Amino acid sequence: MSLRPLHLLAAVVVALAPLLQALPPASANGALIAALSEQTRVPNLVSGVILHTRLYDTVAEVVVFTLASMGVVWMLSAERPQTSIQGLDDPAVLVLCRLGATVSALVAVELALRGHLSPGGGFAAGVSGGTALALLLIVRSRSGAAPPSAATARSVAADELVEKLAVLLFILLAFLSLEGLNLPEGSFGALESGGWIPILNALMAVKVTLGSWTMVQLFIRYRGLL
Numbered sequence: 001m002s003l004r005p006l007h008l009l010a011a012v013v014v015a016l017a018p019l020l021q022a023l024p025p026a027s028a029n030g031a032l033i034a035a036l037s038e039q040t041r042v043p044n045l046v047s048g049v050i051l052h053t054r055l056y057d058t059v060a061e062v063v064v065f066t067l068a069s070m071g072v073v074w075m076l077s078a079e080r081p082q083t084s085i086q087g088l089d090d091p092a093v094l095v096l097c098r099l100g101a102t103v104s105a106l107v108a109v110e111l112a113l114r115g116h117l118s119p120g121g122g123f124a125a126g127v128s129g130g131t132a133l134a135l136l137l138i139v140r141s142r143s144g145a146a147p148p149s150a151a152t153a154r155s156v157a158a159d160e161l162v163e164k165l166a167v168l169l170f171i172l173l174a175f176l177s178l179e180g181l182n183l184p185e186g187s188f189g190a191l192e193s194g195g196w197i198p199i200l201n202a203l204m205a206v207k208v209t210l211g212s213w214t215m216v217q218l219f220i221r222y223r224g225l226l
Contacts, residue, residue, distance in 0.1 A: 033045065036048060036049065036053065037188075039052065039053070040052045040053065040194060040197065041185040041186070041188055041193050041194050041195070042116040042117065042188075042193060042194040042197055043116075043117050043118070043188070043189055044115065044116050044117060044118060044119065044120070044121070046119075046121060047115055047116040047120075047121045047122075047194075047197060047201060048116070048194070048197065050121065051116075051122075051194075051196070051197045051200045051201060051204075052177070052194075052195075052197060055174050055177060055178060055200075056178070058174070058200075058204075059170070059171060059174050062167060062170055062171075062204065062207060063167070063171075065207070065208065065211055066163070066164070066167050066207070066211065068211075068215075069160075069163065069211040069214055069215055072214070072215045072218055072219070073160070073214070073218065076218050076219075076222040076223075079222045079223075080222075081221050081222055094139055097135045097136075097138055097139045098135070098136075098139060100131075100132075100135050101131075101132040101133075101135035101136045101139070102132075104128045104129070104131045104132035104135065105128075105129065105132040107125075107128045108125045108126070108128035108129035108132060108205065108209065109125075110125075111124050111125035111128060111205065112125035112129075112201060112202045112205035112206075113191070113198075113202065114191065115201045115205075116193070116194050116197045116198050116201055117189060117191070117193075121201060121204075122200070122201045122202070122203070122204025122205045122207075122208065123204060123205075123208055125201075125204075125205035125208070125209070126204065126205045126206075126207065126208020126209045126211070126212065127208065127212065129205060129208070129209030129212070129213075130208065130209050130211075130212025130213055130216065131212075133209065133212070133213040133216070134212070134213070134216045137213075137216060137217060137220060159210045159213055159214045159217075160210075160214060162206070162210055163206075163207055163210040163211055163214065166203050166206045166207040166210070167207055169203055170200060170203040170204060170207065173196050173199060173200055173203070174196075174200065176196065177195065177196045177200075182195040182196060183195045183196055183199075
């Protein structure tokens with residue numbers, strides 16, 4: 001007898017079990033929300049928790065994403081690049097890709113600069129920025145010869161260098177924040193409020209964007225996947 005149905009049933013039970021618990025009354029969370037707002041000095045409490053209250057966890061998540069990007073580079077380093085890449089060539093699809101890339105890039109900038117004031121944040125900005133770059137890469141990767149290996153290697157190396165610098169700067173500023181060396185808090189709701197939070201948010205966006213771009217570019221170059 002196969003145990004796979006039992007495994008699936010157990011996974012569903014574990015995933016749905018938290019939904020059976022009653023939510024705490026809204027009045028009980030008022031004091032916690034007020035305390036977090038006072039501590040982080042930003043309206044978006046999610047960004048405040050990620051980049052202040054639980055900054056240790058965020059540093060680990062950024063490092064894990066960096067290791068994933070390095071793993072893709074290592075995994076594909078021994079493979080032979082594709083000589084040609086089959087890309088999208090339908091005019092309507094190309095227009096939609098360019099439009100989607102423009103919208104995604106604007107959303108990425110908005111989330112990176114104002115992610116501590118409104119819903120969003122560095123991870124969301126990075127995903128949106130990586131999506132914009134991937135859509136542009138699809139537009140450029142029409143049917144035909146692939147770009148030279150040397151050009152791709154230089155592009156990936158430059159992306160990796162900027163990405164690693166963003167990671168190192170993020171860790172350095174996070175260390176300063178954890179040590180209590182903060183910037184002026186500023187006025188609540190202002191763009192420059194929250195101490196290191198806006199800068200950490202922007203660095204996270206740059207890091208995730210370039211990491212996503214590097215991985216997508218390598219998969220297209222070495223696997224021909226769009």
